[in-house]
Amino acid sequence: MVLVKNVSKTFGEISAVTEASFAVDQGTLAGMIGSDGAGKTTLLRIIATMIPPTSGSVIVSGMDAVTRRDAVKALLGYMPQRFGLYPDLTVDENLDFFMDIYGLTGAERSRRREKYLGFSHLTPFVRRKAGDLSGGMKQKLALACVLIHQPRLLILDEPTNGVDPVSRQEFWEILAEMKASGMTLLVSTAYLDEGENFDRLVILHKGRILAQGTPEAVCSGYPDLETAMIKRIETVDAGLAEERFAL
Amino acid sequence: MSLKKIGAIARKEYYHLIRDFRSLYLAFFIPLLLILLFGYALSLDVDRIPTAVVDHSKTPESRDFIERLNASLYFDVVAYPVSTEKMTRLIDGNRVVVGIVIPPDWTARLKAEKDAPLQVIIDGSDPNYAGNTRAYLMAVVGERNQNRLLTFLNRRGREPIAVPVEARIRVWFNEALESKNFIVPGIIAIIIMIVGALLTSLVIAREYENGTMETIRSLPVRASEFFFGKALCYWFITLVDVLVAVLMGQVLFGVVMKSNFWLMILASMIYISVALSLGLLISVKTRSQLMANQMAILLTYLPSLLLSDFVFPQQNMPAVLKAVTFAVPATYYIDILNGLYLRHLDFFQMWENFAVLAVMAGILFFLNIRALKKAGL
Amino acid sequence: MHSEAVTVTDLVKRFGDFTAVDHVTFTVRAGEIFGFLGPNGAGKSTTIRMLCGIITPTSGSGHVAGFDLFRQPERIKESIGYMSQKFSLYPDLTPMENIRFYLGIYAVPPSSWKARTEWVIRATRLESVRHRLTRDLPPGWRQRLALGCALLHRPRLLFLDEPTSGVDPITRRHFWEFIRQLTEEGVTVFVTTHYMDEARHCDRIVMIDAGKIAAIGKPSEIIQKTLPDRPGADLQEAFVALMRGRP
Structure with a gap:
């Protein structure tokens, strides 16, 4: 579904992503794990056709993300890290905007509205302004909006960051449902404890891919993902390991 | 699209x-x-310019001049100070923009058909306004001079001649300016x-x-x-x-x-x-x-x-x-x-x-x- | 030093109609690491800002470092250290200039400026970057500098607001080791975080949601009390169970 080949991205002097290559299979839930500044957002934005890579290529469903941008855009849904909705518009009006853009009308429009408001448990709040929703509800509304055109590939940038544990769990349940319906998902997170939810993991550190594979394979030999990640960072980034500070 | x-x-x-x-x-x-x-x-118009006049002459002629000035739409004589110093104070205090001093011998000199200058002080802080004020004042004085010239010629028994060059100005497009x-x-x-x-x-x-x-x-x-x-x-x-x-x-x-x-x-x-x-x-x-x-x-x-x-x-x-x-x-x-x-x-x-x-x-x-x-x- | 570094009873903070903190009662014992856990918007920052004397509570009572929350906020500010990763530092100043600023603010006697500065620079390993602009430092280094600035006046009580968000796992681990060393010297540490897995570094925690305390105690005790029949459960699961159990 997604094929990332030797992708690098530099902003001026800074290289945000260096020589990243990985693949996401159709119908799987892939995770991208790394701390802030590891390059997760840049890589996701490249795949979502938001920015072109400096070098390398991204192929989505057989189409190049740069040369066939409109076609790729049409089959994916991308939810940026920051709440990308209009805080002064109500839940309904936000959803209306997305449906207008995708030209949804008549019976199909009301069917989808019911469906996605329903599963995000937002039906009682349709008249509330998006800015007045709690963090968890905001994320669920954002998800409903990107799902409204029923994309085949869903890209979510740290959707659960700072969200309360209950909403987080609900969010993961929704993602599992999406996957069961045949959707391909690519999700980034800074929470290492969410790693086990993924079919495949890509571990990023300072713009480079440290490891990839199933969660079990990435953890191999280590008690948990955090230890596995620390060990791997230590092997590539000796400087960081030296930065221990003490009284 | x-x-x-x-x-x-x-x-x-x-x-x-x-x-x-x-x-x-x-x-x-x-x-x-x-x-x-x-x-x-x-409003960019200059009208009802606050004016002070020091009348040292105190004759029917000088009073007539002041009245004419006041009667025009442009000037509004708001004060009659008794001395030039008092007038200066009015200008300094922003009460008036123009100060006119009529000298004691003004009427006498007019009658003797000598030149009879008036002293005029204009507050030039706003050059546009001062310029307009000056132009209006010149117009009022000029009109008076012309009338005097005609009566003078009349008195001498000459045929009143028309003013040789007269600019007949008409403002178009915004007649009232x-x-x-x-x-x-x-x-x-x-x-x-x-x-x-x-x-x-x-x-x-x-x-x-x-x-x-x-x-x-x-x-x-x-x-x-x-x-x-x-x-x-x-x-x-x-x-x-x-x-x-x-x-x-x-x-x-x-x-x-x-x-x-x-x-x-x-x-x-x-x-x-x-x-x-x-x-x-x-x-x-x-x-x-x-x-x-x-x-x-x-x-x-x-x-x-x-x-x-x-x-x-x-x-x-x-x-x-x-x-x-x-x-x-x-x-x-x-x-x-x-x-x-x-x-x-x-x-x-x-x-x-x-x-x-x-x-x-x-x-x-x-x-x-x-x-x-x-x-x- | 009191045996209780912080005691608060029925603390309430309202902003207009919105109750950010709703009758919160707890004590922090001297020399412990006390964690304040909850999602974004749960009331963590509001609570920590009340305890530091930055905002005045709407009602309730409390003492911090022996001083009254309502009557002696200035005394509280003098005797504690407060670090907020987002707001502590001036990005357009160098580490040395930031330190100089805080020395003045905390009224450290000028005779000891040099010694304190050297101590902080050494403890936080900032020797090589002391004259670079703070905004050019990596997030982990900025975080250490912020922590160092909060320690300049040798406070016995340290408040840390989301100190570890956005840093990689290694730097996070180093950070917690450093905090542990501080408490061994007798410093009391009050820390907020939205990473549930960081609770294991705390002696005792409060879990807060929507302004109310959901659970308080040792992490292991909370898990055991909430989920007695699931020995392998983690704090995240306990929190979800607590939230869902509530009407």
Whole structure:
């Protein structure tokens, strides 16, 4: 579904992503794990056709993300890290905007509205302004909006960051449902404890891919993902390991 | 380009507008305030100039002179100080602008047919005002001199001759030389810039600040659709403001547009497009509401006010500044409005102005699309 | 030093109609690491800002470092250290200039400026970057500098607001080791976080949601009390169970 080949991205002097290559299979839930500044957002934005890579290529469903941008855009849904909705518009009006853009009308429009408001448990709040929703509800509304055109590939940038544990769990349940319906998902997170939810993991550190594979394979030999990640960072980034500070 | 997508964006923009108190206030309250402020306060006319006269002569002739002065619309003798020092104090205290001293021997010298000077002191703090004052005073004195010359010749038994060269001046287009006839078109141009450019300068910057620009970019929306959707609401609001301003000009100041109304609307539509495009361009370039606001004031509102021939005459500007005025859209729009309000010109007499505005709108549209494409749309 | 570094009873903070903190009662013992856990918007920052004397509570009572929350906020500010990763530092100043600023603010006697500065620079390993602009430092280094600034006046009580968000796992681990060393010297540490897995570094925690305390105690005790029949459960699961159990 997604094929990332030797992708690098530099902003001026800074290289945000260096020589990243990985693949996401159709119908799987892939995770991208790394701390802030590891390059997760840049890589996701490249795949979502938001920015072109400096070098390398991204192929989505057989189409190049740069040369066939409109076609790729049409089959994916991308939810940026920051709440990308209009805080002064109500839940309904936000959803209306997305449906207008995708030209949804008549019976199909009301069917989808019911469906996605329903599963995000937002039906009682349709008249509330998006800015007045709690963090968890905001994320669920954002998800409903990107799902409204029923994309085949869903890209979510740290959707659960700072969200309360209950909403987080609900969010993961929704993602599992999406996957069961045949959707391909690519999700980034800074929470290492969410790693086990993924079919495949890509571990990023300072713009480079440290490891990839199933969660079990990435953890191999280590008690948990955090230890596995620390060990791997230590092997590539000796400087960081030296930065221990003490009284 | 799809009309449905433009509609989708315009509808969303309409919601933002009705939810945002500041924008509404800027759109409707500020124009009213401006009309009142400019219309009443910024009168460029010089009349009823507060005047003080020190009459040392105290004769029927001197009193007659003072009366004539007072009777003219231009001068208003408000004080009769007894000494030059007292008069000076009145000028220093900003109570009067002109001080006239009639010397003790003034009447005697007149009667002896000698030269009879008057001492006149004008407060020159406002050169425009002082210049006008001086001209009016010269006119009053000149008229008196001419009358005296005629009676003198009469007395000598000569045929009264006509004054050899007489400039018979007629002011066209604004017969009463009333500045309000000139100010109302200027206000309309300023209002369009404020409402149009200032409001729209916020709208794309706001998308960046909310983080929603990223959302827009992920949607199948083209740069042109985004541009027209953004501009649509503001285009109509600004047009309504133009009508309100025209109506206010008529009701409050009696400035009536006697020419082709639809030509005025056409010119306004083109000029509004220029203002909105300028605002949106600033917005997409700065990406911050604060910066955009300051840029909009600097690049649109101030030039329209200061360089458009509205407040300061372009003829008197140095060459460099004069060159800049050609790039100020308000120059052309005010020219058209003056043509319509004062000279009753038709389209073919002003088509160059229309053409320049249309070309400006076209260039700005192109720059907008390019900037939006560069921003990832 | 009191045996309780912080005691608060029925603390309430309202902003207009919105109750950010709703009758919160707890004590922090001297020399412990006390964790304040909850999602974004749960009331963590509001609570920590009340305890530091930055905002005045609406009602309730409390003492911090022996001083009254309502009557002696200035005394509280003098005797505690407060670090907020987002707001502590001036990005356009160098580390040395930031330190100099805080020395003045905390009224450290000028005779000991040099020694304190050297101590902080050494403890936080900032020797090599002392004259670079703070905004050019990596997030982990900025975080250490912020912590160092909060320690300049040798406070016995340290408040840390989301100190570890956005840093990689290694730097996070180093950070917690450093905090542990501080408590061994007798410093009391009050820390907020939205990473549930960081609770294991705390002696005792409060879990807060929507302004109310959901659970308080040792992490292991909370898990055991909430989910007695699931020995392998973690804090995240306990929190979800607590939230869902509530009407």
